[in-house]
Amino acid sequence: MRKPILAGNWKMNQTPAEAIEFVRALRPRLAQYLPQVETVVCPPFVCLPAVADALAGVKIGVGAQNMHWAEGGAYTGEVSAAMLKGLAGYVIIGHSERRQYFAETDGSVNKKIVAALAHGLVPIVCVGEDLAQNEAGVTETFVSGQVRAAFAGISADQARGVVVAYEPIWAIGTGKTATSEVANRVCGLVVRGALAEIYGEEVAQAIRIQYGGSANEKNIAELMAMPDIDGALIGGASLKVDAFVEMVRAAAEHR
Ligand code: PGA
Numbered sequence: 001m002r003k004p005i006l007a008g009n010w011k012m013n014q015t016p017a018e019a020i021e022f023v024r025a026l027r028p029r030l031a032q033y034l035p036q037v038e039t040v041v042c043p044p045f046v047c048l049p050a051v052a053d054a055l056a057g058v059k060i061g062v063g064a065q066n067m068h069w070a071e072g073g074a075y076t077g078e079v080s081a082a083m084l085k086g087l088a089g090y091v092i093i094g095h096s097e098r099r100q101y102f103a104e105t106d107g108s109v110n111k112k113i114v115a116a117l118a119h120g121l122v123p124i125v126c127v128g129e130d131l132a133q134n135e136a137g138v139t140e141t142f143v144s145g146q147v148r149a150a151f152a153g154i155s156a157d158q159a160r161g162v163v164v165a166y167e168p169i170w171a172i173g174t175g176k177t178a179t180s181e182v183a184n185r186v187c188g189l190v191v192r193g194a195l196a197e198i199y200g201e202e203v204a205q206a207i208r209i210q211y212g213g214s215a216n217e218k219n220i221a222e223l224m225a226m227p228d229i230d231g232a233l234i235g236g237a238s239l240k241v242d243a244f245v246e247m248v249r250a251a252a253e254h255r
Contacts, residue, residue: 003036005037005039006232007040007042009065010065026060030060036251039248040062041061041062052087061122062087064090064121067080067084067112067121085119085121094112100169109125109150110152122163123162128167129169144190156203159199162207163208164209166190166211168213177216180223180229184227184229187229191209212235224251225255
């Protein structure tokens, strides 16, 4: 049984002061669902110390939204996995906004996953096609190619601990969600299918795959009811306490 995992990707939102207030409001309301649903918040880097502190002793995970693959050195503006340790247990890698605006490639994504795993961070690896690719009917080849590239050189044992987020770019922040059937098909046949080809069926069945892209409190139950969708990576709706709590509640109920 794969434990459901919901992660809030705050993107470039919330100051440290706002973040503290937000997680303080979240904390008591999520407590009852945490045994059933692994729940993670991913604030901006500068909020990590405050959020880690506000959530000390609580089983709500904290994630970063990015990291650099190098141990350290002359990389102005970057943050290493070693720096995240103690503040974050998870790290989003290869989000489509990073690929689109910050020139991340399959190669840099792979290096980041290797570094995150070496430091004991759980990578949440994002894949997904854009609208043109979707309309051209190349979703399957493109997404399975991203999965293969992301996992290059990762052992089967390490792969079990990686979370993959399938996020069709055309659904991110647009209010357009992939139908639960389409999302399930890509998560299952394409992402899990590619993982099965690399690692075999048993390992592929152990890896958790999230859906992301306009997931909200209204569609989460239907998404979570799908057999190959193990959770969600949530942008906009994760910035509202009520919506995020309702999503975690629904995930606890529907899986
Ligand atoms: P959204 O973002 O839920 O606002 O569409 C999801 C994401 O980019 O991770």
